[in-house]
Amino acid sequence: MKVTVVGAGNVGATCANCIAEKDIVNEVVLLDIKEGVAEGKSLDMWQTAPINLYDTRIKGVTNDYEATNNSEVVVITSGLPRKPGMSRDDLIATNAGIVKSVTENIIKHSPNAKIIIVSNPLDVMCYCAYLTAKIDSSRVFGMAGILDTARYRAFLAEALNVSPKDIQALLLGGHGDTMVPLPRYTTVSGIPVTDLIDHDTLNAIIERTKVGGGELVKLMGTSAWYAPGAAAAQMVEAIVCNHRRIFPVCALLNGEYGMNNIYLGVPVVLGKNGIEKIIEVKLDKDEQELLAQSAKAVRSVMDVLDNMKLF
Numbered sequence: 669m670k671v672t673v674v675g676a677g678n679v680g681a682t683c684a685n686c687i688a689e690k691d692i693v694n695e696v697v698l699l700d701i702k703e704g705v706a707e708g709k710s711l712d713m714w715q716t717a718p719i720n721l722y723d724t725r726i727k728g729v730t731n732d733y734e735a736t737n738n739s740e741v742v743v744i745t746s747g748l749p750r751k752p753g754m755s756r757d758d759l760i761a762t763n764a765g766i767v768k769s770v771t772e773n774i775i776k777h778s779p780n781a782k783i784i785i786v787s788n789p790l791d792v793m794c795y796c797a798y799l800t801a802k803i804d805s806s807r808v809f810g811m812a813g814i815l816d817t818a819r820y821r822a823f824l825a826e827a828l829n830v831s832p833k834d835i836q837a838l839l840l841g842g843h844g845d846t847m848v849p850l851p852r853y854t855t856v857s858g859i860p861v862t863d864l865i866d867h868d869t870l871n872a873i874i875e876r877t878k879v880g881g882g883e884l885v886k887l888m889g890t891s892a893w894y895a896p897g898a899a900a901a902q903m904v905e906a907i908v909c910n911h912r913r914i915f916p917v918c919a920l921l922n923g924e925y926g927m928n929n930i931y932l933g934v935p936v937v938l939g940k941n942g943i944e945k946i947i948e949v950k951l952d953k954d955e956q957e958l959l960a961q962s963a964k965a966v967r968s969v970m971d972v973l974d975n976m977k978l979f
């Protein structure tokens with residue numbers, strides 16, 4: 669089984685490395701437009717195989733889509749990351765064209781692939797790939813919710829001084845500062861988090877989570893890659909192993925949560941066919957309002973895509 673990662677930058681290379689270390693596929697193809705970069709990083713990664721004990725072959729290529737033929741899953745990370753002072757939405761002018769042309773190539777060579785988008789602005793780049801690929805939306809979706817909930821869970825683990833493994837959480841909405849963490853659906857080994865933490869501390873963690881990407885951009889001058897790469901690899905694993913894991917994933921809504929024709933983060937069952945099912949959780953009035961605000965923010969970026977007249 670073959671998986672392709674497009675973009676051999678920070679997130680793409682990390683993702684390819686995480687997939688290889690899981691030892692769940694025969695081959696990972698890493699593709700970039702920069703001559704030699706994917707080849708070099710792949711060779712370096714492959715030389716960790718005798719140390720980290722895996723068999724997955726990693727092949728780096730420069731814009732050679734033949735090498736990606738018949739991939740089961742393709743992760744698209746190509747595109748600019750933001751710099752301090754920018755919002756993710758500022759990336760649309762460059763990244764929409766990149767995501768469109770990469771998706772065209774991918775679908776030509778792997779017509780049956782499941783496509784996971786990582787490039788930002790995430791929700792609208794998913795829509796852009798969906799319009800380009802012209803395949804069922806169960807096979808075109810985005811990574812953000814696993815990352816955003818991982819940040820939320822990591823902050824909670826620190827505050828509670830417990831293992832991050834025991835924190836389960838759900839988050840809805842767009843991958844922007846309007847994302848909607850759901851304390852009502854956050855538990856620590858089955859115990860409601862609200863029983864374990866005071867209101868102000870929980871609120872501070874939620875607010876920090878919402879701008880978690882920006883915190884890292886400020887610190888590093890570019891955006892994060894370790895957790896994003898690992899999160900996308902976890903989605904690949906759920907698909908290729910048909911685990912049917914329930915993850916927050918950026919999915920096309922057609923009636924779910926009362927919304928239509930918009931990509932937003934929602935819980936889904938992820939398995940061999942991609943999105944096997946979108947799960948609709950019950951929301952109270954406040955949560956519904958927050959989700960509506962998040963959808964409004966995503967729609968305003970969809971309008972920018974529309975005005976670019978790429979479709």
Ligand SMILES: NC(=O)c1ccc[n+]([C@@H]2O[C@H](COP(=O)([O-])OP(=O)(O)OC[C@H]3O[C@@H](n4cnc5c(N)ncnc54)[C@H](O)[C@@H]3O)[C@@H](O)[C@H]2O)c1
Nearest residue numbers: 675676677678679700701746747748749786787788811896
């Ligand atoms: N969804 C998320 O949660 C999430 C998390 C982190 C980063 N991101 C986004 O992922 C993208 C990549 O981030 P990064 O830190 O890896 O950036 P990066 O600059 O390190 O890597 C991007 C790579 O894409 C390559 N590229 C550009 N155009 C290409 C094309 N047409 N075909 C193939 N490769 C091409 C570049 O050469 C570069 O190597 C950014 O848009 C960033 O905002 C999203």
Ligand SMILES: O=C(O)C[C@H](O)C(=O)O
Nearest residue numbers: 750756788881882891892
């Ligand atoms: O913040 C960014 O620009 C990258 C990514 O979306 C993240 O959340 O880390």
